[in-house]
Amino acid sequence: MNLPYGDATIDVSLPDCNVTVADPPGGDPVDPREAAEEAMADPHGPPLSERVSSADEVAIVVTDVTRATPDDVLVDLLVADLREAGVSRDQISVVVGLGLHRPMTDEELRTALGGYADLAENHDAEAAEVVGEVEGPDDEFVPVELNPTVAEADAVVSTGMVEPHQYAGFSGGAKTVAVGAGGESLIRYTHGPAMLSREGVRLGRVEGNPFRAMLDRAGDAAGVDFCLNVTHGSAGLLGASAGDHRKVVRDLAELCKRNISISLDQTYDAVVAGVGAPKDANLYQATRAATYLALGDYDPLASPARHAGDASQREGGSGTSGRIVVPARLQEGAGEGTGEKRFYDWLSGAESADALYDEMRQGYEPGAQRAFVVARVLREYDLYVTNSESPEVVEECLMHARESVVDAVEPGSDVLVVPDALDTLLTSAES
Structure with a gap:
């Protein structure tokens, strides 16, 4: 599989996993x-x-x-x-x-x-x-x-x-x-x-x-x-x-x-989410892949009870029930703007996702909201960022850095690959 990475692509192979690729219709491009x-x-x-x-x-x-x-x-x-x-x-x-x-x-x-x-x-x-x-x-x-x-x-x-x-x-x-x-x-x-x-x-x-x-x-x-x-x-x-x-x-x-919606009827152990340029230039933007997937209409990592509307499960969780893997270049690290710096300060200064989420519920400065929604995801799932030029920033922000996608996925996993995570809407096949 080829996944976007900056302005190019990277080749990803997961031969020891059961892989499903989420390819929405895509549409016909126009001039x-x-x-x-x-x-x-x-x-x-x-x-x-x-x-x-x-x-x-x-x-x-x-x-x-x-x-x-x-x-x-x-x-x-x-x-x-x-x-x-x-x-x-x-x-x-x-x-x-x-x-x-x-x-x-x-x-x-x-x-x-x-x-x-x-x-x-x-x-x-x-x-x-x-x-x-x-x-x-x-x-x-x-x-x-x-x-x-x-x-x-x-x-x-x-x-x-x-x-x-x-x-x-x-x-x-x-x-x-x-x-x-x-x-x-x-x-x-x-x-x-x-x-x-x-x-x-x-x-x-x-x-x-x-x-x-x-x-x-x-x-x-x-x-x-x-x-x-x-x-x-x-x-x-x-x-x-x-x-x-x-x-x-x-x-x-x-x-x-x-043109970007696709329906699913099962859950997975891991989701690999492609981003590419310009959104994978920094961690602030690249984490959209994780939050879009986990906090959308259909959470591909969630239990059937959560899909049935058990909101208490969405707000809790151990952070060990699944993982999201995002290959991203991150040549700008966490990001260079005011909002990106606030995002980094909150995440890098937190002891845990639970503590961060509880603290940020009391309020935060504009731009830091991305740290708040990332904390919501990290309370339930592990987030791995691979192939990046800023692994130390990833590790400082309550996430895991790995050299490649295969290093971040456990053998034998049921894996959903979403090649274009920011332009794919996952929905339930029953809806």
């Missing part, structure tokens, strides 16, 4: 420019050229290096429509929606944005300013903060990748602006333990998801006028959608789910 052009020509709501005036200063918020969005193509098409409305290049700014991730380098900006890299600035969450507020599910109001360039713009446009997201169900839409170009207040609230424990906050769920609903309302408060998003599966880019941010997310989420 990014053609798909985006079609979406721009038939948007949800009025076209971009009718939503702006020739005098407008326009901010385009784009994704960062953690998402494989063809931003060079998307920005080019957005600029073309703005030009049609009389908006010139010198009226356009591009803001990289980092959230609390690290800034992109000049080289990364040139690669991501091509001829528009000179218009770009990295977002700084500490410089965000309050532009409004949004009501939470308990009637509390949370400030919405924005990058000053975005806050001062007459029109706000965004790109985005609609892909499975642990909390929002699917990313994209207003998230690129509200979180990517936002401040810590909204991130702290939406990513805090109270929100993440709410019913409906789940991977792959958009409707009835209070996290997603908060993002949508924050997008309204931030004044997101138009977005151009894409989605992808294991085969590549699957489609694009443009216009009103809510409809774009729902449109592409359905397309994505049809």
Whole structure:
């Protein structure tokens, strides 16, 4: 088997195990420019050229290096429509929606944005300013903060990748602006333990998801006028959608789910989860593979009782009932951004997953939420990270480092291999 590893693959053989490979349909890949052009020509709501005036200063918020969005193509098409409305290049700014991730380098900006890299600035969450507020599910109001360039713009446009997201169900839409170009207040609230424990906050769920609903309302408060998003599966880019941010997310989420879902009817001793670039650059991002699998609709390592809805079992566990194996390059170690550093500090300073989980339930800083959900998984299962360039970081963070996948799997195990764990939704064959 070939599993993704950075920008390449590694060959994995488990001859002493019973192996099942989870291959979702994948879909038929499309050309990014053609798909985006079609979406721009038939948007949800009025076209971009009718939503702006020739005098407008326009901010385009784009994704960062953690998402494989063809931003060079998307920005080019957005600029073309703005030009049609009389908006010139010198009226356009591009803001990289980092959230609390690290800034992109000049080289990364040139690669991501091509001829528009000179218009770009990295977002700084500490410089965000309050532009409004949004009501939470308990009637509390949370400030919405924005990058000053975005806050001062007459029109706000965004790109985005609609892909499975642990909390929002699917990313994209207003998230690129509200979180990517936002401040810590909204991130702290939406990513805090109270929100993440709410019913409906789940991977792959958009409707009835209070996290997603908060993002949508924050997008309204931030004044997101138009977005151009894409989605992808294991085969590549699957489609694009443009216009009103809510409809774009729902449109592409359905397309994505049809092509990345696979049903199962058994459990396994171990799951091997492929990640690849750009998500396997650091431990913060690579652990998504483990949490997506163990905390999704169908836990492939769980007992039948847990699948039947025994929530007490999900919250407990000895950490010895199964293992998740993630080959990841980790050339950036735990990660270099503010959120990644907070993630590392919590995990590396913890005595155990149980102690960490109990402590973090009382609250934590934005960005550290990944440590919280990883702790939930580690309370039940062992997590092995293999083939990495940062094994010492893995060991410091309550996980196990091994040189290869075969070193992390016990002979005779029933093994599920999910080659593209971040683009696969596991469901029950009975549902």
